[in-house]
Amino acid sequence: xxxxxxxxxxxxxxxxxxxxxxxxxxxxxxxxxxxxxxxxxxxxxxxxxxxxxxxxxxxxxxxxxxxxxxxxxxxxxxxxxxxxxxxxxxxxxxxxxxxxxxxxxxxxxxxxxxxxxxxxxxxxxxxxxxxxxxxxxxxxxxxxxxxxxxxxxxxxxxxxxxxxxxxxxxxxxxxxxxxxxxxxxxxxxxxxxxxxxxxxxxxxxxxxxxxxxxxxxxxxxxxxxxxxxxxxxxxxxxxxxxxxxxxxxxxxxxxxxxxxxxxxxxxxx
Amino acid sequence: xxxxxxxxxxxxxxxxxxxxxxxxxxxxxxxxxxxxxxxxxxxxxxxxxxxxxxxxxxxxxxxxxxxxxxxxxxxxxxxxxxxxxxxxxxxxxxxxxxxxxxxxxxxxxxxxxxxxxxxxxxxxxxxxxxxxxxxxxxxxxxxxxxxxxxxxxxxxxxxxxxxxxxxxxxxxxxxxxxxxxxxxxxxxxxxxxxxxxxxxxxxxxxxxxxxxxxxxxxxxxxxxxxxxxxxxxxxxxxxxxxxxxxxxxxxxxxxxxxxxxxxxxxxxxxxxxxxxxxxxxxxxxxxxxxxxxxxxxxxxxxxxxxxxxxxxxxxxxxxxxxxxxxxxxxxxxxxxxxxxxxxxxxxxxxxxxxxxxxxxxxxxxxxxxxxxxxxxxxxxxxxxxxxxxxxxxxxxxxxxxxxxxxxxxxxxxxxxxxxxxxxxxxxxxxxxxxxxxxxxxxxxxxxxxxxxxxxxxxxxxxxxxxxxxxxxxxxxxxxxxxxxxxxxxxxxxxxxxxxxxxxxxxxxxxxxxxxxxxxxxxxxxxxxxxxxxxxxxxxxxxxxxxxxxxxxxxxxxxxxxxxxxxxxxxxxxxxxxxxxxxxxxxxxxxxxxxxxxxxxxxxxxxxxxxxxxxxxxxxxxxxxxxxxxxxxxxxxxxxxxxxxxxxxxxxxxxxxxxxxxxxxxxxxxxxxxxxxxxxxxxxxxxxxxxxxxxxxxxxxxxxxxxxxxxxxxxxxxxxxxxxx
Numbered sequence: 003x004x005x006x007x008x009x010x011x012x013x014x015x016x017x018x019x020x021x022x023x024x025x026x027x028x029x030x031x032x033x034x035x036x037x038x039x040x041x042x043x044x045x046x047x048x049x050x051x052x053x054x055x056x057x058x059x060x061x062x063x064x065x066x067x068x069x070x071x072x073x074x075x076x077x078x079x080x081x082x083x084x085x086x087x088x089x090x091x092x093x094x095x096x097x098x099x100x101x102x103x104x105x106x107x108x109x110x111x112x113x114x115x116x117x118x119x120x121x122x123x124x125x126x127x128x129x130x131x132x133x134x135x136x137x138x139x140x141x142x143x144x145x146x147x148x149x150x151x152x153x154x155x156x157x158x159x160x161x162x163x164x165x166x167x168x169x170x171x172x173x174x175x176x177x178x179x180x181x182x183x184x185x186x187x188x189x190x191x192x193x194x195x196x197x198x199x200x201x202x203x204x205x206x207x208x209x210x211x212x213x214x215x216x217x218x219x220x221x222x223x224x225x226x227x228x229x230x231x232x233x234x235x236x237x238x239x240x241x242x243x244x245x246x247x248x249x250x251x252x253x254x255x256x257x258x259x260x261x262x263x264x265x266x267x268x269x270x271x
Numbered sequence: 272x273x274x275x276x277x278x279x280x281x282x283x284x285x286x287x288x289x290x291x292x293x294x295x296x297x298x299x300x301x302x303x304x305x306x307x308x309x310x311x312x313x314x315x316x317x318x319x320x321x322x323x324x325x326x327x328x329x330x331x332x333x334x335x336x337x338x339x340x341x342x343x344x345x346x347x348x349x350x351x352x353x354x355x356x357x358x359x360x361x362x363x364x365x366x367x368x369x370x371x372x373x374x375x376x377x378x379x380x381x382x383x384x385x386x387x388x389x390x391x392x393x394x395x396x397x398x399x400x401x402x403x404x405x406x407x408x409x410x411x412x413x414x415x416x417x418x419x420x421x422x423x424x425x426x427x428x429x430x431x432x433x434x435x436x437x438x439x440x441x442x443x444x445x446x447x448x449x450x451x452x453x454x455x456x457x458x459x460x461x462x463x464x465x466x467x468x469x470x471x472x473x474x475x476x477x478x479x480x481x482x483x484x485x486x487x488x489x490x491x492x493x494x495x496x497x498x499x500x501x502x503x504x505x506x507x508x509x510x511x512x513x514x515x516x517x518x519x520x521x522x523x524x525x526x527x528x529x530x531x532x533x534x535x536x537x538x539x540x541x542x543x544x545x546x547x548x549x550x551x552x553x554x555x556x557x558x559x560x561x562x563x564x565x566x567x568x569x570x571x572x573x574x575x576x577x578x579x580x581x582x583x584x585x586x587x588x589x590x591x592x593x594x595x596x597x598x599x600x601x602x603x604x605x606x607x608x609x610x611x612x613x614x615x616x617x618x619x620x621x622x623x624x625x626x627x628x629x630x631x632x633x634x635x636x637x638x639x640x641x642x643x644x645x646x647x648x649x650x651x652x653x654x655x656x657x658x659x660x661x662x663x664x665x666x667x668x669x670x671x672x673x674x675x676x677x678x679x680x681x682x683x684x685x686x687x688x689x690x691x692x693x694x695x696x697x698x699x700x701x702x703x704x705x706x707x708x709x710x711x712x713x714x715x716x717x718x719x720x721x722x723x724x725x726x727x728x729x730x731x732x733x734x735x736x737x738x739x740x741x742x743x744x745x746x747x748x749x750x751x752x753x754x755x756x757x758x759x760x761x762x763x764x765x766x767x768x769x770x771x772x773x774x775x776x777x778x779x780x781x782x783x784x785x786x787x788x789x790x791x792x793x794x795x796x797x798x799x800x801x802x803x804x805x806x807x808x809x810x811x812x813x814x815x816x817x818x819x820x821x822x823x824x825x826x827x828x829x830x831x832x833x834x835x836x837x838x839x840x841x842x843x844x845x846x847x848x849x850x851x852x853x854x855x856x857x858x859x860x861x862x863x864x865x866x867x868x869x870x871x872x873x874x875x876x877x878x879x880x881x882x883x884x885x886x887x888x889x890x891x892x893x894x895x896x897x898x899x900x901x902x903x904x905x906x907x908x909x910x911x912x913x914x915x916x917x918x919x920x921x922x923x924x925x926x927x928x929x930x931x932x933x934x935x936x937x938x939x940x941x942x943x944x945x946x947x948x949x950x951x952x953x954x955x956x957x958x959x960x961x962x963x964x965x966x967x968x969x970x971x972x973x974x975x976x977x978x979x980x981x982x983x984x985x986x987x988x989x990x991x992x993x994x995x
Contacts, residue, residue: 027440027478138440162440165480173796176760180789181799181810181855184781209799216795216841220435226398227428228438228494229452232420238454 018081019168025079025133026161033075034134039143041253042131045260049127053120058271061264062119068263069126076134086125094118137161146244151234170213174206341411343502343534344368344391349405350558351386351395360386362558363405368551370410370501373528373535375545375566378555379579380844380877384538385431387555388504390414391536393422410501424453427495429488431506431538436491442466442482443475446493453498465497466490469523483746485516492523502534503527509541510845511871513746513900514942517541521548542584543945546570546622554579567608570622582879585946585964586627590620592968593631600972624945628952631971635953638975704771705733706862706894707787712756712766714749714918726752728918729766734863736893739885741905741926743898744915745940750898751792753915754865757896758789771862785814788861788892792868794852795841803827803843804836807854814859822858829887830854846877850884857891864892870901882907902944906930906961914939927960 034042049069056062073083094114101110132140141158145151179202185194225231233239344366351361360383368374376384389395396403397419407414414422430436439445447462455461466472469489474482482490488508495503505524509517525548527533539545545552545566552569554561556579562569570576570583573591582588590607607618608626621627714727726749734740742750755761759768759780768775770786791797800806807826811819827833830850835843840851849869856864869885870878878901885908888895899905905912905926912929914922916939922929930936933951936943943951950962950970959970 023478023480138444158440159438162438162479166434170796173791173793174799177791177797177799179780180758180760180784181813181859182781183813183815184779205799212801212839212841213795213798217432217435220430220432221438223394223398224428224430224436225438226419227392227394227423228449229420229423229498230448232418233452233454236452236454239452242451242454242456242458 016172019165021079021081022168023165025077025082026164027136034072034130035136035139036252037135037256038247038249038253039135039139040146040247041249041257042135043140043143043147045257046127046131050124053123056120057116058268059116059119060271061267062116062123064267064270065123065264066119066126068260069123069130072130072134073126076130078129078133082129082133086122086129090118090121090125093121142244142247145240146247151240155230167210167214171206171210174209174213175202177209178202178206340370342367342408343370343372343410344536345406345408346387346390347406347408349390349407350402351390351404352402353386353399354401356401359402359558361390361405364555364558364560366553366560366563368534368536368563370534371528371532372551373525373537373549374551374553374563375537375539375549376553376555377539377545377569377576377581379581380846382555382579383558384555385506387560388428388506388536388538391422391502391504392426392428393417393419420453423449423500424498425501427492427498427500427503429491429495429503429505429508431510433488433491433511436494437479437487440478441475442471442477442479442490445479445490446471446475446497448494449498461497461499462493465493468496468527469493485512485519485746488512488516488520489523492520496527500533502536504536504538506538507540508537509539509544510873515746515940517544518942524548540581542570542576542582542587542622546584546587567619567622571619573620584622585944586624586949587620587622588964589946589949589962589967589971590627590630592964593634593971594620596968596972597975600976624948624952627949631949631953635971635974705735705769706771707757708733708769709753709757710767710769712753712763712768714752714756714761714763725918727756727763730756730918730920731766732913732920732923734894734896736862737910738894739889739908739910740894740896740913741899741909741911742896742913742915743900743902743905743939743941744921748915748939749918750915751867754789754867754896754898757863758787758865759783760789784861785859786862788856788859788864790852790856790864790866790869792871794848797852797855798840801839802837803832803840803851803854806840806851807832807858810855810859822860826854826858829857829891830884844877845873846880849873849877849881853884853888857888860891862893864888864895866895866897868899868901869897870899870904878904900942902930902942902947906944906947906963914941916940931957931960 049065053062053065056065094117097117098106098111098114101114135143137158137160141154144157145154182202185191185198345368346364346366349361349364350359352359362383364383364387366387376387378384386395389399390407391409391414393407393414395401396415409417409422410425437445439448443459443462443466446466447458450458450461463472463475466475469492471486471489471493474486479487479490488511492503492505503524505520508520508524512520521544524535524537528535537549539549549566551563552566553563554569554575561575564572570587573583573587576583583591607630608621609618621630709730709732712727712730713725715723715725730749730753742753744750752761756763757768759775759778770778770783775783798806800809804823804827808819808823810816811822816822827836830853832847832851832854835847835851840848843851853866853869856866870881873881882904885895885897897904897909909926912922912924912926913920914929914935921939922932922935930947933943933956946962946964946967947956950956950959950967955970955974959966962970
């Protein structure tokens with residue numbers, strides 16, 4: 003119990019915040035961050051959609067391998083991978099148990115394994131893209147691929163505001179705790195504590211939303227004052243923003259290599 | 272249900288700030304029809320973006336006045352009501368600002384200061400399309416036909432809640448944001464230049480969340496400067512910053528004003544900063560401009576300022592008090608500062624520290640040195656200052672004589688140079704049992720860049736009933752961390768915390784907060800419900816306090832919140848929010864209450880109000896601890912001061928003793944109030960460690976009188992040489 007508690011203490015919101023921001027913006031040295039964001043997004047689009055239409059186990063397994071390598075190259079944070087595994091095992095394990103309950107047997111594990119593979123391929127692709135490139139590059143990539151400027155800006159702003167939101171979330175949570183009453187020691191104390199904390203986590207979102215609404219008044223005004231809406235309609239501004247995007251031989255090798263590998267998989271399957 | 276409540280609350284929040292009317296008798300001002308030829312200095316520099324302003328043609332240029340350069344800002348009889356608002360926020364406001372001026376806009380809450388400034392960049396009426404009447408000319412061009420984006424190239428705007436203005440992840444991105452939006456090719460160099468002006472160039476690759484509050488404010492200014500605006504508006508720069516950062520911001524603004532001729536407009540409550548940096552002040556009252564005057568004259572209108580709840584500089588107040596006393600004693604007014612703007616050789620009260628020092632010291636010198644018949648007015652301040660300096664020994668004699676007497680305000684200081692100076696006098700009656708005791712508390716944080724940083728380094732102290740403790744120290748001295756550690760919010764790396772009934776280790780925060788209350792620096796972080804009464808009663812109902820209803824009523828009354836009970840706390844004004852946060856904290860009747868920077872973000876009138884609220888608080892809790900930068904608050908309220916320096920306690924004792932050690936204050940990075948500085952420079956800082964305008968004036972009177980008495984004996988000595 004002591005070890006678990008110490009581990010839980012280390013798993014504070016604060017360390018989560020540090021890890022998250024480190025992952026999101028600290029991808030400068032990852033190999034994949036040197037690729038052109040447009041190529042990465044097209045690449046991602048393929049791996050996010052294609053697996054749903056493939057039923058060959060060989061192809062899926064092959065894709066999984068490729069993406070596992072890509073994930074390593076993108077230097078994803080361990081805790082994200084941990085959450086992914088937890089989610090997959092939880093989801094699929096639960097379905098498997100259910101199938102056993104309704105008269106299934108080991109046979110029913112196979113289609114579930116397929117589902118797991120599909121889910122993992124899509125998830126790993128997302129992790130690769132979102133941790134391999136910083137939000138600024140993703141946002142520029144989206145803008146270059148013809149997404150509206152407001153959308154691509156919201157994406158980068160969303161990331162930028164994350165630490166502020168997390169900070170505020172922490173203080174709201176603290177506010178609840180300072181004025182609340184924790185479950186008294188007794189039977190099922192840890193279960194009651196878990197319920198108490200989960201409840202607080204959910205409740206904390208309401209004040210957070212209201213505070214954000216208030217804050218956004220200034221932000222929206224400031225965007226106006228700093229020429230943002232003017233820039234959205236201004237082709238010169240868009241050109242300047244995307245000036246730094248260049249496709250190089252690396253992108254060719256990356257996309258070509260992936261295409262060759264995937265065709266090989268299809269041929270095998 | 273929850274959703275609809277949330278939506279309605281969100282709707283209210285999205286609406287522009289409703290400002291409350293201010294009483295007072297507005298006076299119609301003289302409105303001169305100025306204008307001038309267009310000399311848009313921006314248009315030449317940014318020719319490639321001419322597509323912005325095809326609408327604004329030269330036909331729009333006012334040609335009423337051809338002779339002078341255009342006014343930077345010319346607002347003529349503007350009336351404005353926010354969309355959905357029921358009150359005219361601007362009610363015939365007119366204002367003419369010369370290019371290259373440094374103007375402070377002052378006025379009470381809800382007098383329309385921010386609204387006035389939002390006319391300059393066209394947010395009103397283009398963005399807030401309420402009922403608008405009147406004309407606004409910016410740099411000689413009509414704002415009505417120009418868009419917000421276009422006007423914003425000339426008018427930079429820095430918001431009061433500047434944090435919400437920063438929208439990009441890194442410092443350089445933020446500084447480049449505006450030029451990039453305008454599609455300017457040299458956006459990078461423009462951003463860098465702005466960063467350099469603000470002294471942030473070395474941080475250009477940092478992320479915004481790695482910056483300190485002061486650096487973020489400078490960055491917000493850099494973002495506004497990146498377009499090289501001709502006019503820069505800064506909304507309440509001081510209120511969100513600690514004194515040293517505030518001064519840094521004003522130094523920057525003053526440099527921009529001096530070296531680049533940028534017209535600067537600040538909305539400001541703090542008269543000390545206005546006196547030191549601004550050239551003109553404009554008083555807003557109930558949506559009208561009462562007057563626009565050079566700062567010295569503006570800050571001399573004491574009665575008018577007082578009526579609107581604006582505090583003139585303390586040194587001015589002290590001089591005014593002294594004048595009152597002098598008039599009472601029949602010795603006539605002191606010689607003030609010659610008024611540059613008045614042909615009649617009239618004098619005015621001093622407004623800056625330097626002026627006050629010259630005035631008062633020459634007065635002292637005159638009283639001490641001049642023959643009794645010569646009156647008090649010195650002929651030449653500079654020479655009499657010299658005379659005063661020469662008369663120092665005499666002064667010290669006075670001090671010594673007084674020390675043998677009964678009225679002794681500051682006993683001798685310990686001369687030890689120990690890092691920890693225990694200033695508590697040994698003959699003090701021992702205080703009761705400790706309510707909260709910190710024993711060798713150490714705390715360090717892991718940072719992204721610099722590894723671990725020690726914040727608190729073996730702090731030991733105990734708090735007793737009836738104490739009003741102020742924790743002071745420079746930036747990063749560990750004030751906030753000490754409070755958080757004492758409240759059990761952060762667990763220290765080493766050391767232990769004791770409550771009345773034993774060690775606090777292992778006590779959950781929920782239980783600990785019943786004995787030790789903590790009030791956040793930012794009241795908004797405490798608001799978790801949708802109206803004031805629910806906020807206050809939340810803890811009471813959670814913890815099933817038997818007389819919750821009664822206690823809620825008591826709290827609302829004590830903190831004057833009855834009328835606000837059903838309002839959303841997020842929508843209250845700064846002072847009301849602060850009162851609400853104190854009520855929330857006090858409702859649980861903790862033995863010790865910890866307040867982090869309670870006077871931050873408050874204007875001067877609200878600050879006075881807070882002092883009263885703190886007195887109210889003392890009747891509900893046993894001991895109050897305040898972490899603050901505000902030496903005025905410490906002077907007026909605290910009974911014990913703890914000075915932190917580098918995570919250690921540098922001094923601990925009653926305020927007059929701590930304040931009397933000016934060397935310690937300097938070492939700990941504490942900013943003296945203007946009045947303390949003045950008292951020091953006049954040479955009786957030791958006797959008057961906690962000066963107020965009243966006590967300083969009284970002390971001056973005493974010195975003058977004793978000087979005069981002495982002179983009655985002195986003529987004999989003075990006659991001696993002649994006789995010889």
